[in-house]
Amino acid sequence: MPNVFASYRFTFISLLLLTAGVAASPGSFPQGAPAGSGENGFSVSPTLFTTLAAINTAGYNAGIDSPINEHYKVRTQIRQELAKRKIPSLPELTAFYKQHKKPTDTGDLSQYISFALVANGPPNFEVPAQVPPDVQALAGLSELLARFYKEANLEDLWTRAQPAYAAAMSEYQEPVIGTLFETNGYLRNPSGYLGRKFQIYLDLLAAPDQIQVRSYRDDYFLVISPTTAPVVDEIRDAYLAYLLDPLTFKYSEIIKSKKALEKYAEGAPALDLAYKDDWSLLVTKCVVKALDSRLMHGGPEKRQAFVNQAMREGYILTAGLAELLPNYEKQQDAFRLYYPELISALDVKKEEKRLKNVEFAQSVPPRVIAPPARMQLDPAEESLQSAEGLFGQKDYENARKLYKKALEQTSDKAKQGRAYFGLGLIDLGEKHWDEALNLLGRTVDMNPDPATTAWSHYYLGQLALKAGDFEKATAEFKQTLAIEGASARAREAAEKALQSNSGEQKQ
Numbered sequence: 001m002p003n004v005f006a007s008y009r010f011t012f013i014s015l016l017l018l019t020a021g022v023a024a025s026p027g028s029f030p031q032g033a034p035a036g037s038g039e040n041g042f043s044v045s046p047t048l049f050t051t052l053a054a055i056n057t058a059g060y061n062a063g064i065d066s067p068i069n070e071h072y073k074v075r076t077q078i079r080q081e082l083a084k085r086k087i088p089s090l091p092e093l094t095a096f097y098k099q100h101k102k103p104t105d106t107g108d109l110s111q112y113i114s115f116a117l118v119a120n121g122p123p124n125f126e127v128p129a130q131v132p133p134d135v136q137a138l139a140g141l142s143e144l145l146a147r148f149y150k151e152a153n154l155e156d157l158w159t160r161a162q163p164a165y166a167a168a169m170s171e172y173q174e175p176v177i178g179t180l181f182e183t184n185g186y187l188r189n190p191s192g193y194l195g196r197k198f199q200i201y202l203d204l205l206a207a208p209d210q211i212q213v214r215s216y217r218d219d220y221f222l223v224i225s226p227t228t229a230p231v232v233d234e235i236r237d238a239y240l241a242y243l244l245d246p247l248t249f250k251y252s253e254i255i256k257s258k259k260a261l262e263k264y265a266e267g268a269p270a271l272d273l274a275y276k277d278d279w280s281l282l283v284t285k286c287v288v289k290a291l292d293s294r295l296m297h298g299g300p301e302k303r304q305a306f307v308n309q310a311m312r313e314g315y316i317l318t319a320g321l322a323e324l325l326p327n328y329e330k331q332q333d334a335f336r337l338y339y340p341e342l343i344s345a346l347d348v349k350k351e352e353k354r355l356k357n358v359e360f361a362q363s364v365p366p367r368v369i370a371p372p373a374r375m376q377l378d379p380a381e382e383s384l385q386s387a388e389g390l391f392g393q394k395d396y397e398n399a400r401k402l403y404k405k406a407l408e409q410t411s412d413k414a415k416q417g418r419a420y421f422g423l424g425l426i427d428l429g430e431k432h433w434d435e436a437l438n439l440l441g442r443t444v445d446m447n448p449d450p451a452t453t454a455w456s457h458y459y460l461g462q463l464a465l466k467a468g469d470f471e472k473a474t475a476e477f478k479q480t481l482a483i484e485g486a487s488a489r490a491r492e493a494a495e496k497a498l499q500s501n502s503g504e505q506k507q
Helices: 013-024 046-058 068-072 074-084 090-099 105-118 141-151 154-187 232-250 252-256 259-266 279-295 300-312 318-330 335-344 348-355 379-392 396-409 413-429 433-446 450-466 470-482 488-506
Strands: 041-043 198-202 211-216 219-224
Touching: 041 154, 046 074, 046 090, 046 105, 046 141, 046 154, 068 074, 074 154, 090 141, 105 211, 105 219, 141 154, 154 198, 154 232, 154 279, 154 335, 198 232, 211 232, 219 232, 232 252, 232 279, 232 335, 232 379, 252 279, 252 335, 252 379, 259 279, 259 348, 279 300, 279 318, 300 318, 318 335, 318 348, 379 396, 379 413, 396 413, 413 433, 413 450, 433 450, 450 470, 450 488, 470 488
Parallel strands: 041 198, 198 219
Antiparallel strands: 211 219
């Protein structure tokens, strides 16, 4: 594989600073902050700490005899300290835990991790109106946890536990940062997506060897507990899924064009039902597996063995995608821009011929990491992302239909603004100047986001030039430059337009 890092330098400064900040500033989480607040990175959560401290006190004993508890000691010490304290809510908390206990230790823990990831932080631990099903089943926990937090003085224990958490994080810090840095390098991706989070939490109060992934709307969470096994592969896969998920909406039509291959996945005994039931989720996982084969350390034989195993497990597109990735490596576009070309290049007939010779595995060893749920978007957002993907493929007719559909699906001004902008660009391309002028004006009125608004002013300036109104054009280009958050390309285009406009006026 060529050295893709030589000509493309990246900084993962936000992650480095965040991790360093946690280690340097124990107990710095503000009360009342959501458990998932913060930038992308590797961190600890007071909400997760409180929730797991509560269930440990109430009867959660999974993995308590593991030798790894002696290495970190935090779980044993917290349990011993809480046992000494008078906690009036403990009987009620114990009854609640017993009532909601699941048949397996992993399932038991999983519901409380879900709760901690969606709940606000101390002291109230309130949850939003819309929560995942496993959190709905824990109705009443917020009020109970708020009492436990106050009565057990969890704030004190949280502060005292910080040095131990900082020391534990230092053991994971280098490999975690390294794998995310390497992944960003290969994808030519300097960061995630604006407004989205990828957050890794370490907690020392859970049974060891737990790796749990959650995808809530735009955000990804990965929770790991103490482990002696390497976790970088699982972290990389979760990070890749976080980056790839939005592309499945944007390029849904291309993905659907390969759906004739889905029948082969349905016949793979070892493949999780989550992938059999959702073609987009399976495609994403196959892309992840193919990327893994290029990012893993080792020679061609090791990579091929990995691909072959992925195919046997039912990830039926892995081999075809892995064969196509060298073409991506030879060109300069970022992966998110190359993605539709990659999926389009899959030859259905060729893959059908390949799959007829695959001997699917009957079972695979149990995994600690479960398939993440497909990213959930509201209908308007899904229509917008699909429309943007179709626009990028120059399928203006279907893009226009979806932009109009999005307008019918939402009253949110930001989303409406994005729809008007997309429709305006289509009319610009088709030289419907008056329609474009109206739609871009509506975009500015809605002010969907700084980048879109800035480009709208730029195009309004170009339309003013076409109409011979140089004064109006100058004002629009200056407005582009005045918007904080305008992209570098928009600023550059506006500056060039101003210089050109100035020259024309002088003539």
